[in-house]
Amino acid sequence: MNKFRVRLTLIFILLIGSSVLVAGIFVAKKMQDSYIDSLQDNMARELQMILVTMDWHRDGTEAEQMRYYTELAAKLKLSANARATFIRADGKVLGDSDFRAQDMENHATREEIVQAAQAGVGYATRFSSTLNQNMLYAAVPVKIDGKLIAYLRLAMSLEDVERSIRQVWYGLISGLFLVFVLAGLISYRVAYGITRPIELITRVAQQITDMNYKYRVTLNNKDEIGQLGHAINRMADSLQLQMKRISEDENRLKSVLEHMSSGVVMIDHEGKIVLLNRSAEEILGFSSQELLGKPFDQAKQPFEFTQMIQECIDIREHIRDEMIFYYPTERMLEINLNPVWQQNEDWAGVLIVLHDITAMRRLERMRSEFVANVSHELKTPIAAVKGFAETLLAGALQDKDTARSFLQIIFDESERLNRLIGDILELSKIESKRIPLHFSPVHVQTFVTNGLHVMNTEAKKKSIELEMQVPEDIYIEADEDRLRQILINLLSNGINYTPEGGKVKVKVEQIASGAEGAELDKVRFTISDTGIGIPKKDLPRIFERFYRVDKARSRSSGGTGLGLSIVKHLVELHKGTIRVESEVGAGTKFMIELPVIQ
Template structure:
């Protein structure tokens, strides 16, 4: 232990020496700063005295340089300092040591910049002229008669301050030698019984035992204690690296669990919920903080789920089920569970919950669509086939009857073409393959053209067509698609209006609360009306209120569905109001202007 005590003694002595040197530098700095501050205050007072007693003359006069230079020389003899008179724009007009006309502009000097901002400025820098450090103090001065507007600057050498510092250093050096002698004696006595390094190693070892892997022994030694400290530090480094890897993997796994769209539910062998990700929280309407560690049976609102979980845990076999959940509306959820094992030991069940509500809805819609298309196609095909077979069999001798059969075949073929065209159009719209061409549409001319197109059909039933549209109203949209929308609506209105009735179109410009301008269209008829129970489904594909009437009118059942999709492509909305026996009103709201991104 003797070499250890000797080294420790020298370390303590070095520490004391460093502390004394640091204290010496601090005291020297304070000594220097206090002296400089005193000089600055004196010089500032001298400038104040000068500004109050000196006779100032016009700085722009021809004699300004001579006058202020003479004043600088006389004042310098009294103050034992260099004095400089500087104009507001930085021009030197008087100096006690140099010809002012040969001096540089002083506007960029540190003391002038500070004086311009604060009224007084100070700076210390080395003077190449005098080869020594100088203290500069400048003050902004404005004479009462307006003759002088600029700065008066005093400068003084720091020789006296540096001489004082040298004397202080000599005194501190003597004191430092005496302190070193005392420190050597005290340090040796202290080192005799000091065991702080070993205590420090012990403390670090305990911190590592308490899982504080950031703890390190701050010793850089080559003896046995240093080797022990190094071994402990290496062990802590290894543990910390492994812990960081584990935490990174945990964070990655947690990120996957948080962002996966399916719900993850892990139930341990005792039936406690061990893991519940965000998707599962949302799906089951629970919080992981409340459920983790608790029995799965506490999911009381989900009886079907708890029953499946219980079966899976008891059988310890894979589970594949699909159930309806009724929180925040009806949901269809598929559950896939697999048993979890580790080293052959059963750990519980891992369940994946996937919401398939939308998938099942789309499958149902697809099945219904295929069934409806098959049914709709079957009717005209069967009619065409039947009448064609009758004609081909020669059973019709009467030319008038044969012509009527041929007309029926032609009409059914036309209906079949319309149906196929509407199906293809609806498919393009729903698959987002329709490209809209935006352009300004003059609504008055637009509806005049539409009513002219529909007028012959309306005249056959003595139905009056009218439009109430402001002459100055324009809208931005795809004119062909708008024509398709209103032709469908007008055609339906005419078809379902009794003879002698009326169909009216109105357009009104309105501004919403958020400032967006829209156009409200209404297509009103005096027809048979729509039952209230059918209103929510009126825009569904192949949905007909009066199936017999629809077929007789040649409708395909897809018109209003196409209208709804085209309106939505224009960022609009459509609704319907109707009273049986009175008539119906279709209401469209379309933006006056379309966004560029559409």
């Protein structure tokens, strides 16, 4: 921890010193730039004044011109306190205040000259080889009648600027040294205040790591370090609770595994059974005590199952198959074998998941039977239509009474076929949940009255009395069209299977779904008749598709055998229930319970 304290102190010193150093460099740079900008402005003004006051129409030989401009440059240096240079347009130096013009090289490519030719004034800062010091140069072009004839250049030493910058650096270094000393003292104190609590926290954390939970951090700090100490204390307080929760989670996972409907078997890399849940015990017919720790090929399982496990171990790829197990009972199982790998990609074994799909296959058989029933039901009216049509084509058209009778039969069978197809399509949509329900408030008394009015004509044909017992203040939230379909189907059944002079009654009442005294939150519809009734052996199957108690009677009445199945599915879509009570010769009673609010 002492090393950490020293490192922290050094970091503080470096941060503070670096900040001061960067600030000093920035200030020095700004001062230098400001000084040079000011010199450039002054030099530009002086150059413009010289251009205006001088006579540039000087003739003579080159030697005479060089002598003239050299003398003039010397006078300008005295007045401007700057080195003056006259340069011909081609770069030839004609005169210089500080150096022999004859010995100076061509200045056409000098930075300030090139810039002056392009922009009207040019500046450059560089080391002068003739004067052995850094100089600031400023040049302007000399033009007569728009023609460039020469350049005038002034140069000033940057020694004063550099002297000022050096003074700034001396002050900066002195201040920096003082800052380092103060920063060192302050940083060490700050580092000590930070690391000392951390040392205490580290000791307590080590004790907690050694499972010694009685140690606590004693700190009065209210900063982040103090909060860390309190967090360590809370961690020690809650560690036992966390361990308890971990144990509970482990037990919960075991519980989930044990209560899974699918069987789970784990085989390790040595081929031994190491995990077996309760569903797997029931499916395989052996307890975990009998199988755990045993090699899978000695677990008394079907040969095909053992071969499948061996194949998964050999190829180490996922395998899925279906197999019939005859022990302890006959079942159809879907078997999924998945190779298991550890994090370091070492082979760990095989995970086997067993799904009992016996019920699924039974449903598939029911689906096949449904298709067969549909084919049979469709074939019957089609055969009748075809037979009577052939009879008519064979000559029965000549007998008008016979032809009319046959055509009526063809029409009736076509109507029956149309109803059958419509009911099949309706049932298919309902079962696949492809019909959205549009719920709205329904006044039950008005709704039942309208339903009885629709069926009144059919009832009168058989002199059947329609009766209702519905309180006026009952409302229900439902899809009115689908609720009407339920009511009409049940009323139609009651009328069809009730002898002449009988009675069909609709009774509606509100009931409570829970214990005694609970709020009335359900509505019960009871549709009863005085018909022929249903035998007890047929009651469990009356809601199956195409199931008929009296097939001859159903066909003669034009029923499709799908009405009650449609009713059951529509009731379930309303989150309701339907049940039936019946006695042969005494009548049938359907009871539907629907929630008031969806």
